[in-house]
Amino acid sequence: MTALTLSTAAAPGLRADAIVIGVAKGADGPVVAPGAEAVDKAYDGRLAGVLETLGAAGAEGEVTKLPAPAGFKTPLVLAVGLGAEPEKDASYDAEALRRAAGVAARALAGSKKAAFALPLTDAADLGAVAEGVALGAYSFDAYKEQGKEAKAKKGKGPLVEATLLGAKPRDAAHKAALARATAVTEELNRARDLVNTPPNDLDPEAFAAVAQTAAKEHGIKVQVLDEKALTKGGYGGILGVGSGSAAAPRLVKLSYTSSKAKKHLAFVGKGITYDSGGISLKPAGHNETMKCDMSGAAAVFAAVVAVARLGLDVNVTGWLALAENMPSGSATRPGDVLRMFSGKTVEVLNTDAEGRLVLADALWAASQEKPDAIVDVATLTGAMMLALGSRTFGIMANDDAFRSALHEAAEEVGEPAWPMPLPDHLRKGMDSPIADIANMGERMGGGLVAGLFLREFVGEGITWAHLDIAGPAFNEGGPFGYTPKGGTGTAVRTLVRLAELTAEGDLG
Numbered sequence: 357m358t359a360l361t362l363s364t365a366a367a368p369g370l371r372a373d374a375i376v377i378g379v380a381k382g383a384d385g386p387v388v389a390p391g392a393e394a395v396d397k398a399y400d401g402r403l404a405g406v407l408e409t410l411g412a413a414g415a416e417g418e419v420t421k422l423p424a425p426a427g428f429k430t431p432l433v434l435a436v437g438l439g440a441e442p443e444k445d446a447s448y449d450a451e452a453l454r455r456a457a458g459v460a461a462r463a464l465a466g467s468k469k470a471a472f473a474l475p476l477t478d479a480a481d482l483g484a485v486a487e488g489v490a491l492g493a494y495s496f497d498a499y500k501e502q503g504k505e506a507k508a509k510k511g512k513g514p515l516v517e518a519t520l521l522g523a524k525p526r527d528a529a530h531k532a533a534l535a536r537a538t539a540v541t542e543e544l545n546r547a548r549d550l551v552n553t554p555p556n557d558l559d560p561e562a563f564a565a566v567a568q569t570a571a572k573e574h575g576i577k578v579q580v581l582d583e584k585a586l587t588k589g590g591y592g593g594i595l596g597v598g599s600g601s602a603a604a605p606r607l608v609k610l611s612y613t614s615s616k617a618k619k620h621l622a623f624v625g626k627g628i629t630y631d632s633g634g635i636s637l638k639p640a641g642h643n644e645t646m647k648c649d650m651s652g653a654a655a656v657f658a659a660v661v662a663v664a665r666l667g668l669d670v671n672v673t674g675w676l677a678l679a680e681n682m683p684s685g686s687a688t689r690p691g692d693v694l695r696m697f698s699g700k701t702v703e704v705l706n707t708d709a710e711g712r713l714v715l716a717d718a719l720w721a722a723s724q725e726k727p728d729a730i731v732d733v734a735t736l737t738g739a740m741m742l743a744l745g746s747r748t749f750g751i752m753a754n755d756d757a758f759r760s761a762l763h764e765a766a767e768e769v770g771e772p773a774w775p776m777p778l779p780d781h782l783r784k785g786m787d788s789p790i791a792d793i794a795n796m797g798e799r800m801g802g803g804l805v806a807g808l809f810l811r812e813f814v815g816e817g818i819t820w821a822h823l824d825i826a827g828p829a830f831n832e833g834g835p836f837g838y839t840p841k842g843g844t845g846t847a848v849r850t851l852v853r854l855a856e857l858t859a860e861g862d863l864g
């Protein structure tokens with residue numbers, strides 16, 4: 357992780373490999389963003405013109421490098437695009453800052469130290485820049501020949517140290533914003549590591565062990581149900597999905613409690629460490645990235661640990677439904693009927709619709725504690741990707757106000773999301789002639805059908821929302837903003853924000 361510090365030092369005297377400044381798209385060409393005044397002055401106030409000469413427009417994602425002016429102890433100025441300049445008297449959008457900081461951090465891979473002189477109007481902006489740097493600098497090279505440490509030594513690893521200028525190291529609000537950003541991004545990056553870890557090294561047992569270690573470190577109570585305990589408890593959904601694999605399933609319960617808590621949230625994550633589709637095997641071309649099918653569980657795990665590190669005044673229980681979906685002689689067949697933990701029976705028509713089966717058991721388990729609300733997070737359906745694309749997750753809920761609150765929280769932290777309906781008429785497509793419900797329904801609206809299935813396993817009267825992160829969980833394209841290729845850690849920040857709002861009493 358990139359080390360973050362705050363400083364009020366003036367740019368010219370600062371020793372670093374680069375100084376990062378912001379450039380925005382003004383009405384008549386690029387404009388230098390506030391925070392870079394000292395740098396501009398050293399160019400005799402001609403920096404905007406210099407940038408324009410170099411082809412800079414101030415567009416999002418744009419990076420322009422120029423030599424630092426005479427007298428600077430930093431050789432390089434890196435101007436990063438912020439997009440449109442805000443209206444007069446308005447400040448830069450936190451997400452624009454976050455993304456620009458991420459772009460700059462990526463461009464500085466291989467550098468030791470950089471100073472960030474971006475426009476900060478308050479502690480929230482500082483937090484956004486800190487997040488952008490820490491998330492943008494992420495890299496996963498544990499499996500490269502040389503490994504992370506050797507790379508860092510050779511100078512090719514992620515940016516080692518970042519100093520945020522214009523931030524006060526002794527200001528309580530600034531310190532708190534940095535501490536929050538550090539806790540959240542460290543855990544989020546750990547979720548990315550879990551997603552990126554190949555499935556031969558991260559089976560349900562290995563994932564559970566990681567959760568156990570972290571929970572102990574952060575004062576979180578942890579309970580792991582292994583295959584024996586799951587059998588004894590009657591967790592037919594999790595066992596049915598895991599039965600084809602040589603690696604047995606697990607259900608992990610993480611309990612964070614605060615003595616000042618007035619509310620209790622439950623987070624439930626889909627943790628399919630590899631989704632081959634099972635007997636309804638996925639064709640080649642559809643299974644290469646299916647190690648990402650535990651992204652929901654990784655997000656829940658990271659969020660619970662982050663909440664514990666922040667010491668929020670809310671009780672949060674995390675449930676990780678871990679299984680590997682594989683075909684074999686012991687695998688669940690299309691046509692089998694499973695008896696779920698709730699007592700309901702499910703006719704499995706397609707073993708590739710496995711996420712809803714493990715979630716059903718975990719949702720019912722979470723419901724037994726009667727939390728104030730449950731949020732599940734899952735790479736659940738290809739249909740949600742078709743509907744919303746690869747950067748936006750869908751939000752479904754049994755409560756309109758709660759769905760809106762989650763959408764707002766997501767928006768606030770910079771995670772693109774969109775509300776989706778749960779149309780009752782789609783329920784009858786899952787009627788089974790022999791069981792209480794089938795695990796498949798109409799193809800059209802497949803993401804909503806999955807949501808309707810889950811709703812049946814939420815305890816009576818409990819507020820519940822479902823985040824289908826199939827699109828944004830894994831970035832198959834190139835990196836952008838502070839989002840790397842591969843595991844993204846999507847939903848972690850929305851869950852943490854929800855916990856904060858709940859702790860502050862700003863929610864129901």
Ligand code: BES
Nearest residue numbers: 649706708709710735736737738739826
């Ligand atoms: N894990 C997949 C969904 C998925 C697809 C996630 C692409 C990320 C990227 C899920 O288990 C699945 O296979 N869903 C099926 C459901 C269908 C059989 C009803 C799907 O979406 O095709």
Ligand code: MN
Nearest residue numbers: 631708709710
């Ligand atoms: Mn599947």
Ligand code: ZN
Nearest residue numbers: 628631649711
């Ligand atoms: Zn799946």
